[in-house]
Amino acid sequence: MATLSSPGIGSGLDVNGIVTKLMAVESQPLTALDNKEASYQAKLSAFGSLSGALGSFQSALAGLTYPAKFQAVTATSADTTIITGSATSKAIAGTYNVNVTQLAQAQTIATAGQTTSATAIGDGMATTLTFQFGAISGGTLTNGVYSGAAFSQDANQARGSVVIDSSNNSLQGIRDAVNKAGIGVTATIVSDGSATPNHLVFTSTKTGASSSMKISVARNPLDPADPSLADVLAYDPAAAQQMTQSSAAQSTKLTVNGIDVTSSTSTVNEAIQGVTLSAAKIGSTTISVVQDSTAVKYSINSFVKTYNDLDSTIKGLTGYDPKTQKAGLLNGDSTVREIQTQIRNMLSSKLSDSGSGLATLSQIGLSFNKDGSMALDSTKLQTAITSNIGGIGSLFATVGTTSDSLVSFVSSTSATQPGSNAINISTLASQGTLTGSAAPANLTITAGSNDQLELVVDGVSTTIKLAPSTYTANGLVAALQSSINGATAFSSAGIAVSVSVDGSGKMSVTSNRYGSASNVGATGNGLSNLLGTPVAAAGIDVAGTINGLAATGSGQTLSGALGSATEGLKLQVTGGLTGPRGSINMSQGYAYKLNKLVDNYVGSAGLIAGKSKGINSSIDSIGKSRDSLNLRLAAIEKRYRAQFNALDAAISSMNSTSTFLTQQLAQLSSLK
Template identity: 55%
Template structure:
């Protein structure tokens, strides 16, 4: 293996020559590197623009919420009596409130025990059934809307601690605790229901079981009461402008529409519901600030400083200019589809463009608009639909939904699935082991329930069946419920699904309770609403009509909650400025203007990277060639220099030996 030291033999600066030659050869590579740096800087600039647009879009999402512009304040004169809050469906007004009773839970206390961990009874499995309703004297009336709850006590949990934990784990609306009263048998189990007069409890043990357990934990106002009631269930009682109101909870949500009252004590106070104008002012100002932020970012990216001669990375960039122009066009185009309103532009709210492209807010003009046209302001920013029919309600829309005024025609109303019996139950019935099993399919889910034994009137029977079905975990887990009624004339029981549409069905199958309560009848399936929006057949699901794909109303979802078939008036739909901007930015960031530009730059960078790799490989080959050529030249010149030296020496020697 030879050792090469270019230039040593001849004195020729081979490396220096090659370096200078390669500098010339590398000029195209330098151009590629400069072009790559330029593209990377532009890609970074688009990243800054995308980030700013995303931040702006985040602000728009909040502004597109109708509740931002439908805010109310609820101010009581005495906050020690109650506090209050108002939702977007509240109404401005003044109310006089007088609270005469607070809602209270029922508390039942069992007989004292000497130990919390000692076994109670023999451990024989005992099922306790908890029912809920109202108590008047010795009469208990079960509430059909509340499901029964069951707890099983056996040898694994038949201590006071075990019973407490089993009841709490059952999650049936009863809280169990153990209190110590300091007596010789100090440990007492205490059961507490939720608040409200209809939360009064009965506790019964199924046939058989452990007599000690059932003897300790039985409570029925009409018969066995081995537990002691220490507090009766009661409703909160109050008057609103003199009108009597009862509530099962101290959080009252139904007395004043859209207003929640949190009762604290008995007493009187006034309550004022007013428009939350400060919140609306803040929302509009937030919109202006958010737009000005994106406008500032675009300004910096497209600026030019004549003093420093420094240009923004996106100066003259068509895509950036088109985005800025589109945003401004959206904000200066009057909205359509708002119906009968005098406000259709932002300038009418005091929002206007300045010479530098930013927005300014005239708070005085906005205050006037709030005072005179409060109900119209929400539609300026958020998607909103206004129907001329109170039973046709706008629910939602998509980016494909076009603003406009659309006629609604209903050809079929939604219906609930049900099964009606043919057995007269008006005389009541006794439920026992021979007729307590009810098998049914509800909204596509099949299961069985066991009815609590006892003798029931027609009303009590309807309540029993309804609570038993609704308490079944298979049905409740699937989000299904029923209502059960017995016709006062025929005595026939009807079980009706609470769901609407073709997915709604009730079918009682072969079972002892089915035969005793329903008989041999055919169930009736539910049906979906059907109709047209703007003359085009709409999709129907349950009570919801949805605009057809490809139509101007695509994605427009309406709730048809009742009424009749035929023409149902019109729906005025507007998407609002915040939604229009949000939709445009989504398109620009995902497959639109910015997405296309960044994809193009990314591809260009990939192409440049390949060219750079190819160029480096070519330069390496060229440099190797130069190295070989000049090394050979260096060797040849070295050899020539050696020969020259030898010849010079020989000539000198000849000259010296030649006689003169």
């Protein structure tokens, strides 16, 4: 039978209250564990704040490891309505006189007027319009028509073709077909308000003297001739012209300090080294190229701010406030003192390998205040900028300086050690080439006979076809290069070739890529006509040593040996001779070294990670102690309750006996 227990009811003892108070005393070690855990959690959070501050400091340092951060250059035009400029770090400071005499424009040609734009032209049988792009030279231009001129195709612009049939053989249809084809021509219809107002107008999408158009109109040889479309659209600047020119293709022309410069667009690159010019109108002005000291000042000030932010965080975590009489959560922690000391020592040390005339931060106006924060003397910084702005970059960044102008520093990694390393080149990189054995046998290209090549360039294959025509030798070279470089399979893969001809008329096709991955091969019905029995030569990778150890060559790039002081170093060798090629001096500035130092703190195996691991281990230990203590407290409480319940029962029994005896004695007294 079940019984109900209510401690203390029979005896009057407050068993629950007594046990609760006793357990409060017994539980004091649990409270101590909770307080200790809270202290550890606070420290863990403090180390998290320190890690975050170091991470922010490291992020700021990352940008300072690149020399370009300190090599910003500006190009300013005295008259921006004539020309503007933008500069890279390669630009040379100076003032340049610029005179713009001609602006680039595209060629525009138009058909004779038609009564309507919807009327069909010709019999509607399939006819191909072929657009070529090139330069017009010689002759005279009268009322939009050339006489006695010559046309030479641009080898770097692919031909384009459009098929016109019964579905699109009106001005509107031709316009839409040309625009849809995306062949470098924009077609529109212009109405002049006359009795035959509608003119189909073609405009090259590219500007420049080499973007003039030539339009051929051809039918399948088996179809009967239909001159109607040709009478409207055929256009050859060197022969018959059924269309008239309203705007000539021309390039931008200007002089820089009296030297003639030409560009196919309004943008002119490298007329001034490292500067891109954008011409807007004809006129004269000056371009001033100067080092951008504003960018350098901003970088230095950002460095000072990020350091002071870190210093402020460390002070807050380790300091003592006499007003509140409270210490920071990491006050007295040896790990934080070590981090703070190492960073300050590095910033106060002298670089032994800068090679720029600047070796300490104090030389550019950086110093420490008495409270440990960093200060910047702007006057001293400006003096350093004026006298040695390039050296400031070397003071902070990782810089590789070569003594040979045809050997350039590309990049390095954290594995690359500072110092000077000798360079020796045993083999220069070469390009894959397919060289003809004889001059083209026939300059007339016939469809299905000698018009096709199956080409493999740098491992990518495609088929190209030359447009049927009778070419000059140079024209055939230009057409072949244009057709190859215009092939989608090649252009989409970033592959291009150069087609050249030697003094005997033999043609060569050369990949623009260098190294062992560069190759050119060909088959097809046009091979023997164009190249005879060609000889293929694969490209060769550059080879040599850096610091006396064999380096790895890939194309024109030479990489330092793994496990050596030059590991991670990449150089580009663009020419010159084999043999000794000077040296590369690697210097690592403050930003680079600090970045590596901070890695030792915030990395997965760093000081903070180790400290945090120890704290977490202590927290886990407290958890285990708490669990063990809770089990012991449960047993103690159980024992207390058993003991007091037994006492309660005993007192209750004695109370019952007392009551019974009292009653019995009372009855005995009443009998007397």
